[in-house]
Amino acid sequence: MSIQKTEKYDLPKAYEFSEIEQRWYERWLSEKSFRARTDDGRPSFSIVIPPPNVTGVLHIGHALNNTLQDVLVRYHRMKGDNTLWVPGTDHAGIATQNVVERQLAGEKLSRHDLGREAFIERVWAWKEEKGGTIINQLKRLGASCDWDRERFTMDEGLSRAVREVFVRLYKEGLIYKGDYIVNWCPRCHTALADDEVEHDPTEGKLYHIRYPYADGSGYVVVATTRPETMLGDTAVAVHPEDERYQHLKSVGISLPLTGRVVPVVFDHHVQREFGTGALKVTPAHDRDDYEIGLRHDLPRLKVMDDLGVMNEAAGVYAGLDRFACRRIVVADLEAQGLIDKIEDYQHAVGKCYRCATVVEPTTSKQWFVSVKPLAAKAVAAVEEGRIKLYPNTWYRTFYAWMENIRDWCISRQIWWGHRIPAWTCEECRKLIVEVEAPDVCPDCGSTRLNQESDVLDTWFSSALWPFSTLGWPEQTRELAVFYPTSVLITSFDILFFWVARMMMMGLHIMNEVPFHDVYLHALVRDKYGKKMSKSTGNVIDPLVMIEQYGTDAFRFTLTAFAAQGREIRMDEERIDGYRRFINKLWNAARFAQMHLKEADPGITELAAEPKGLSLAHRWILSRLSTTIAGVREALDNYNFNDVASISYQFVWHEFCDWYLEWIKSDLFSEELTRRDEAKAVLLTVMEQVLKLMHPVIPFVTEEIWSQLPGRRDSIMRASFPETVEQWTDTRAETTMNLLMDVISGLRTIRTEAEVHPSANIEAMLICPDEEQRRILEQYADGIRSMVRAASLRIEASGVVPDDAGHGLVQGVELVVPLKGMIDVAGELEKLAREQVKLQKELERVVGKLSNAQFINNAPEAVVAKERDKETEIRTRLAKTAESMERLSKLR
RNA sequence: GGGCGAAUAGCUCAGCUGGGAGAGCAUCGGCCUUACAAGCCGAGGGUCACAGGUUCGAUCCCUGUUUCGCCCACCA
Numbered sequence: 001m002s003i004q005k006t007e008k009y010d011l012p013k014a015y016e017f018s019e020i021e022q023r024w025y026e027r028w029l030s031e032k033s034f035r036a037r038t039d040d041g042r043p044s045f046s047i048v049i050p051p052p053n054v055t056g057v058l059h060i061g062h063a064l065n066n067t068l069q070d071v072l073v074r075y076h077r078m079k080g081d082n083t084l085w086v087p088g089t090d091h092a093g094i095a096t097q098n099v100v101e102r103q104l105a106g107e108k109l110s111r112h113d114l115g116r117e118a119f120i121e122r123v124w125a126w127k128e129e130k131g132g133t134i135i136n137q138l139k140r141l142g143a144s145c146d147w148d149r150e151r152f153t154m155d156e157g158l159s160r161a162v163r164e165v166f167v168r169l170y171k172e173g174l175i176y177k178g179d180y181i182v183n184w185c186p187r188c189h190t191a192l193a194d195d196e197v198e199h200d201p202t203e204g205k206l207y208h209i210r211y212p213y214a215d216g217s218g219y220v221v222v223a224t225t226r227p228e229t230m231l232g233d234t235a236v237a238v239h240p241e242d243e244r245y246q247h248l249k250s251v252g253i254s255l256p257l258t259g260r261v262v263p264v265v266f267d268h269h270v271q272r273e274f275g276t277g278a279l280k281v282t283p284a285h286d287r288d289d290y291e292i293g294l295r296h297d298l299p300r301l302k303v304m305d306d307l308g309v310m311n312e313a314a315g316v317y318a319g320l321d322r323f324a325c326r327r328i329v330v331a332d333l334e335a336q337g338l339i340d341k342i343e344d345y346q347h348a349v350g351k352c353y354r355c356a357t358v359v360e361p362t363t364s365k366q367w368f369v370s371v372k373p374l375a376a377k378a379v380a381a382v383e384e385g386r387i388k389l390y391p392n393t394w395y396r397t398f399y400a401w402m403e404n405i406r407d408w409c410i411s412r413q414i415w416w417g418h419r420i421p422a423w424t425c426e427e428c429r430k431l432i433v434e435v436e437a438p439d440v441c442p443d444c445g446s447t448r449l450n451q452e453s454d455v456l457d458t459w460f461s462s463a464l465w466p467f468s469t470l471g472w473p474e475q476t477r478e479l480a481v482f483y484p485t486s487v488l489i490t491s492f493d494i495l496f497f498w499v500a501r502m503m504m505m506g507l508h509i510m511n512e513v514p515f516h517d518v519y520l521h522a523l524v525r526d527k528y529g530k531k532m533s534k535s536t537g538n539v540i541d542p543l544v545m546i547e548q549y550g551t552d553a554f555r556f557t558l559t560a561f562a563a564q565g566r567e568i569r570m571d572e573e574r575i576d577g578y579r580r581f582i583n584k585l586w587n588a589a590r591f592a593q594m595h596l597k598e599a600d601p602g603i604t605e606l607a608a609e610p611k612g613l614s615l616a617h618r619w620i621l622s623r624l625s626t627t628i629a630g631v632r633e634a635l636d637n638y639n640f641n642d643v644a645s646i647s648y649q650f651v652w653h654e655f656c657d658w659y660l661e662w663i664k665s666d667l668f669s670e671e672l673t674r675r676d677e678a679k680a681v682l683l684t685v686m687e688q689v690l691k692l693m694h695p696v697i698p699f700v701t702e703e704i705w706s707q708l709p710g711r712r713d714s715i716m717r718a719s720f721p722e723t724v725e726q727w728t729d730t731r732a733e734t735t736m737n738l739l740m741d742v743i744s745g746l747r748t749i750r751t752e753a754e755v756h757p758s759a760n761i762e763a764m765l766i767c768p769d770e771e772q773r774r775i776l777e778q779y780a781d782g783i784r785s786m787v788r789a790a791s792l793r794i795e796a797s798g799v800v801p802d803d804a805g806h807g808l809v810q811g812v813e814l815v816v817p818l819k820g821m822i823d824v825a826g827e828l829e830k831l832a833r834e835q836v837k838l839q840k841e842l843e844r845v846v847g848k849l850s851n852a853q854f855i856n857n858a859p860e861a862v863v864a865k866e867r868d869k870e871t872e873i874r875t876r877l878a879k880t881a882e883s884m885e886r887l888s889k890l891r
Numbered sequence: 892g893g894g895c896g897a898a899u900a901g902c903u904c905a906g907c908u909g910g911g912a913g914a915g916c917a918u919c920g921g922c923c924u925u926a927c928a929a930g931c932c933g934a935g936g937g938u939c940a941c942a943g944g945u946u947c948g949a950u951c952c953c954u955g956u957u958u959c960g961c962c963c964a965c966c967a
Contacts, residue, residue, distance in 0.1 A: 014929070199965075206967085224967060237967095274966045281967095288967075348965065397895065397962080404963080493962090523961090560915085563905065566896060566961070571903055577915060580929050591926030641905070645914065660926075668925090744933085750921095751933040757922045788924085841911085853947035862910050862948090869911070 011593055011707065015586035017550030021699045025139060033716050034144040036084035038481050045076035046084040046482035048466050049145065050490045050498070051153065053092035054127055055099050058137035060524045060532065060570060061491055063542035067558045068521060068640055069489050070143050074695035075635050076486075077144070078720035084482050085144065086469045088151035089131065093417040093458040094188055094354050100126050100416075116415050123416050127152075137543060142551050142698050144716075151469045153461040154418070161468035162461050163421045163435045165509055170422075170433045174370050175410075177422075177431075181283075181290040182409055184362045185352040186308030186322075190413040191366055192352060193457060197359050199348040206345035207330060208275065210338045211236060214252035214261045220245070221340045223275035225347055226285075227333070228325040230255065231314045232303035233262055235281040237292055240266040242277050256338050257329065258315060265296040284363050300363055306413075308360055322360065367411040367420060367454065374504035375402045381503060381513050390519045390638050391564035394495065401496055408501075410457045417455030424450050463501035466514035485515045487638075492520040492566070519638045522568045524561075532570075540570055552697035553579035559696050560644035581648060582700050585693075588656050589704040592686050595667050599679050601710030604687070606680035609726055614674075615739075615779065616662040617681040618732035623654050624685055625727035631692055632723075647693050655685060658740065665785060683708065688721045735775050739783060741809040742776065746787040749805035749814060753821045760790040766798045766813035776812070802886045808879050811872075824890050831884050838880065842873045 028034065038044075047069050052062055069085065077083040100123045101111055111119045135150065151158060169175040182191035207227045210219040222236060236253050238245040248264040255262055269292060270279050283293025284300040293300060303314040308322045317325050333339050350359040379402050381387045382395070389395055411420060423432045425441035426448035432438050440447050461468070466485050470478040484506070490499060499518060506514030525531055526538040545554045556578040561568045610618050627650040634642035666678035686708060694701040694715050705715040746763055755761060763784075767773045776783070776794050784792045800806055800815050803822060807814035845866055848854050855863060 011926090013927075222967080226967085271966050279967055286967075288965085347967090350965095393896075400894065401963080561904085565904090569903060571916085573916065574903070576929090580927095581915095583929050584927065587927035587930085589926080594926070637907095639907095645905075649914080656926085657931090661931095664925090747932060748934085752920095754921075757924070757932070845911090848948075851947060855947080857947045858910070865910080 011586070011590045013587075013590070015550070015583050015700060017552065017582075017699065018547070020703045021140075021142070021551050024699050024702050025142065028144070028714070028716065029147070031714065032148075033714060034085070034146050035148065036146045036482075037082045038477060039082060042080060042082045044082040044084070044481050044486075045073070045079075046086070046485040047073060047487060047489065048086045048469055048485055049088060050488075050494075051088045051090040051151075051462065051465060052134045053095050054089040054131040054134075054152070055092055055095050056089075056134045058134055058141070058542050060540050060542050062134070062138075063141060063554070064521060064524055064558045064562065064568070065489060065491060066138055066141055066143050067555045068519070068562060070141070070555075070698075071559060071640065071643070071695040072487065072489070072635070073144055074698060074716070075720060077716065078691065078694065078718060080719065082481060084146055084149075084478075086149050086151065087135065087138070087143070087145035087147060088465075088469060089134065089153070090458060090462055091127075091152065091154040091417065093412060093414055093455060094190065096123060096127070097414050097416040098188075098354060111415065119415055140543065140546055140551065142555065144698075149469070153458070153465070153468075157471065157474075158461060158464070158468045159418055160435070161464050161472055162418045162456065164473050165464055165505065166421055166456070166460075167433055167435050168509070169369065174373065175367060176370065177365060177367050179363060180366050180368070180409065181287055181361055181363050182366055183350060183359045184306070184364070185355065185357055186306065186360055187355050187357040188352060188414065189306055191364065191409055191411065192359060193409055193459075197350040198353050198356075199350055202347065202349040204345050204347055204349065206275075206343045206347075208340035208342070209256070209280075209333060210340055211253045211256065211278075211280070212338075213248075214254045216254075217251075220248070220253070220278045221276045222278045222280040224280055225345060226326065227329050228310070228314075228317070228322055229282040229285045229303070230280055230329065231258060231310070231317060231325075232282045232284050232301040233280045234283060234293065234298045234301055235262050235265045235296065237265045237267045237270050237279045237281050238277060239270040239272045240268060242270075242272050244277060256336065257332060265292065265298070267292050267295060285361055287361050290361075290363065302363060304360060304362065366409050367452075367456075369408040369410055371405050371408050371504065374508050375405050375500075377507040378402060378500060378503035381507055386513050387503060387515065388517050390517060394492065394518075394520055398495065398500070402500065408457075410460050411452075411454040412457055413454055415455065417458060418461060419455050420452040422452045424452075426450060459497055459501055462498055463505040464509070466502055466506055467510050472510070483510065484513045487517040487519055488515040489519045489521065491523060493523065495520060517638075521562055522566050524568045524570050526570060540572060545572070545575055549575045549579040550582060550699075552700045553582050556581065556644060556697055559640045560648075562640035564639070581652065582697060584652055584656060585689075585697075586700060586704070588651070588660060589686065589707070591660060592682055593707060596679055596683055596686075596709050599683060599709045601683065601708070603676060603680040604684045606677055607684040608724075610681075610729070611726075613677055613681065614666075615732055615735060616659060616666075616782075617677060618729045619736040620655065620659040620685055621681065621724075621727040622729040622732050623650065624688055625723045625725075628688065628692060628721045629723045632720075635695070643696060647689075647696070651689060651693075655689065658736075659685070661786065662782060665782070687718075690715060691718050692721045694718075738772060738775060738810055738812075739779055742812060742814065743783055743786045745807040745809045745814045746783075746789070746816065749807055749816045749818075750787065752827075753805050753816070753818045753823070755818070755821065758788070760788050761816050761818075762791050763787065763789045764793040764795065764798065764815040764817075766795050766800070766815060767811070768796055769811060770796075772810070772812060800882070800886060802889050804886075806879075806883050806886075808876060811875070813879065822887070822890070824887050828884060828887050831880050831887070835877065835880050835884075838873055838877050842870070842877065845870045845873065 050065060073083055073085045104110060114122060166175060183197045185192055204225050206223050206225055208221050208223050209227065210221055212219040220236060233255055238248065252261045252263055269288060270277065281289045281292050281298065283289045283298050284302040301313055303310055304322055305311045310317045310320045310322065310325050312318050320328065351357065352359055379399065382398060389398060421434060423438060425444060425446050427446035428441060428444040430441055430443045438449060441449060467479065467483055470476060470483055472479060488499065502514045506512065532539045553575055557575045607621060610621050627646055630646040631643050634646060663678045663682065666674045669675055690701040690705050702715045706712055750761060765776055767776060773794060773796060780792050780794065801817050803817065803819055805816040805818050805822060849866055849870060
């Protein structure tokens with residue numbers, strides 16, 4: 001490869017992405033190209049970003065999520081819609097608090113050393129300093145968010161929205177404070193929602209303990225995995241129809257270690273088959289026991305405090321950590337001979353999704369949202385099609401989940417977050433719930449008011465995101481233009497955490513859906529289908545990929561992988577493959593640029609009405625039109641992978657492989673009109689392709705676009721391609737298909753006979769069909785140059801010489817005389833295989849055609865197709881036999 | 892236990908409402924042919940998991956089985 005060649009062109013030989021990406025992104029920013037438009041009369045298109053945690057760093061899931069959003073946003077912006085993409089971050093209560101607490105721990109401090117206010121200041125300081133990481137990383141990805149509208153869930157405006165909603169729901173009776181059993185994380189000091197608890201299968205023990213009857217007449221064996229909770233037992237439960245225990249009706253149980261006497265209750269919840277069929281009941285420390293306790297009016301005895309340490313109610317065990325207590329309780333029971341047996345036991349243990357500490361179910365006062373009435377509105381909106389889910393496999397899951405929904409515990413015992421806007425009057429105990437802090441108690445006038453110390457679940461503010469980011473509760477122009485948003489793009493794992501709650505809040509507060517469509521994309525896994533995790537070491541870091549392969553290649557890969565499935569197996573090799581594609585496009589542009597440099601951009605008008613143009617031009621324009629239609633349809637239906645594959649196929653295998661090769665002779669021609677026509681169509685196709693692909697690969701398309709002839713504004717402001725009716729030309733496509741088949745067929749003959757690629761051949765085409773013959777004659781020069789043929793004879797009939805390479809496409813016989821170059825044995829073998837295949841196929845077709853049922857029931861067109869097939873197979877069989885006969889003579 | 896999803900070429904995956912199996916990568920052969928060797932031209936490779944059923948016709952619809960994955964609930 002020579003350096004001299006390169007000098008002829010203005011573009012470097014290989015696409016160098018890093019400088020180009022940086023340069024263009026800065027320019028887009030400085031030109032405010034991402035700014036939302038609110039022109040009257042245009043359709044609007046809006047997306048709110050799923051706000052990443054402010055503590056977050058860009059992982060591959062974000063990369064996928066935001067690439068898909070950017071693809072849609074850029075598409076709609078080019079279509080001329082009023083397009084808005086709102087960026088922002090989530091304050092991520094526990095996660096952020098943990099980060100800062102870790103920082104403090106490094107200074108040997110806890111948050112309690114600082115106190116609440118100082119700690120929160122410290123978190124804000126951290127946010128100002130480090131919180132922007134993921135935003136900058138999104139910029140590397142090319143995200144075209146309207147950055148001037150960046151929001152944070154703890155911003156003043158959004159916090160106001162949170163309080164407004166809280167107060168409204170409270171006053172409507174949809175928020176209440178209640179005693180409830182919650183999942184308590186003793187490390188994070190907070191209650192966790194059910195879906196914040198992860199259940200890992202864990203090896204544990206199942207302890208079978210003897211509970212003596214109060215009258216000393218015997219004992220019943222109960223089984224538990226958490227023996228320390230027995231200190232809080234307030235009953236033993238058995239199934240009402242369990243014959244084994246009918247006699248217990250009048251017997252009390254003397255609880256070991258404490259000597260308390262507890263009753264036996266009869267409850268259908270108890271599984272007779274499990275263990276002994278007797279269940280110890282600890283209403284204060286077990287979800288199911290809590291329910292049993294309610295049904296039988298049992299006392300709730302809390303034996304642990306918020307740190308997981310046994311409290312005074314645990315008597316002599318007070319002050320022990322729950323796990324230490326477990327060991328000692330077991331030892332004590334053993335000493336008294338009350339352990340029946342201890343088994344190894346695998347069970348699911350609930351763990352905190354943030355810190356993996358074993359969760360302790362416990363009772364406490366918490367705030368709740370009554371979600372049933374809200375859920376009903378969401379379900380109705382989905383049922384009525386006001387919100388559509390893509391892929392549609394999610395409907396069932398959605399409905400099932402919404403039916404079983406339980407009240408939402410929204411209070412969290414941490415400091416970082418929206419503090420609950422409720423105050424208790426120290427004098428008269430009145431609970432005051434207001435948007436702004438009250439000065440005095442409205443009932444007694446006392447100024448001794450204490451605000452709730454709990455903050456709200458982070459998802460509470462996220463649920464308001466689609467309207468809080470647009471300025472609610474103010475009635476802003478943004479709300480008027482952009483709410484409801486067009487589509488929400490997110491990962492399916494937060495369908496219920498977040499998506500469903502946005503539906504509820506949007507419908508209830510705004511009286512309108514928050515978005516029309518929900519596109520749920522897959523989870524990205526490694527190439528073996530494993531979850532990516534730091535500990536497994538299989539993480540693919542988007543920023544590393546961007547540096548290695550370029551943002552465009554990376555984005556194209558994510559788009560290509562985004563089929564409507566549930567998982568994506570990311571393989572780095574694919575990224576490299578698409579990097580080559582970007583390079584291919586780049587080189588096609590170099591080639592175009594070499595010819596178009598001096599061209600007047602106005603020449604594209606020649607392509608507007610292609611009737612008079614030569615075949616290849618009409619063909620590529622027709623294919624382009626189909627491609628545009630395909631890409632638009634795919635984009636409109638969120639079939640992102642189709643967007644990628646349709647454009648890939650067109651650019652590489654039609655535009656580059658065939659069109660560019662075919663028009664070289666035109667571009668180098670002495671005839672001015674031939675040259676101009678070629679330039680006109682070449683430029684047209686280049687422009688359309690760049691615009692078509694810009695949403696997916698913004699950088700390379702902008703760079704090439706800027707190099708094309710003429711003074712050019714950013715491609716971002718160019719209009720998205722539309723199909724052009726005049727371009728559709730099925731005749732040109734059929735004709736071109738014939739030529740391509742003939743050319744490929746002749747090339748195959750060359751290759752199989754091992755003719756050197758630079759050697760010329762003589763070729764003959766036997767073509768009985770007059771129309772086809774006319775076409776072949778017309779384009780004989782093109783065929784000759786594409787297959788390196790010194791001569792090309794086209795005949796209506798003829799005899800195939802014995803020592804000729806032979807092929808058959810679309811009824812045309814391809815003949816290449818090859819003296820002594822044919823691998824006779826090899827060819828014969830191949831033909832024999834072919835023959836077997838054809839015969840099998842023929843049998844099938846004939847069988848079908850002789851079936852009266854088929855003839856009568858199948859559509860006309862299908863039957864006709866089968867008939868054609870039969871004729872074709874018979875011809876091919878005959879030609880195969882002829883070829884075999886010919887070759888046999890050469891042996 | 893309940894629900895959902897997947898099973899198609901060596902690998903990663905497409906295949907819309909049933910009518911002759913596709914792509915990319917990998918493999919094999921040949922080429923520095925004037926945009927691209929990060930390339931070009933060719934080739935091989937699949938009982939569409941298995942068993943039934945519906946149908947003139949099933950990769951596609953139905954039933955069951957197997958394997959894998961996920962979600963929900965957790966029998967203490």
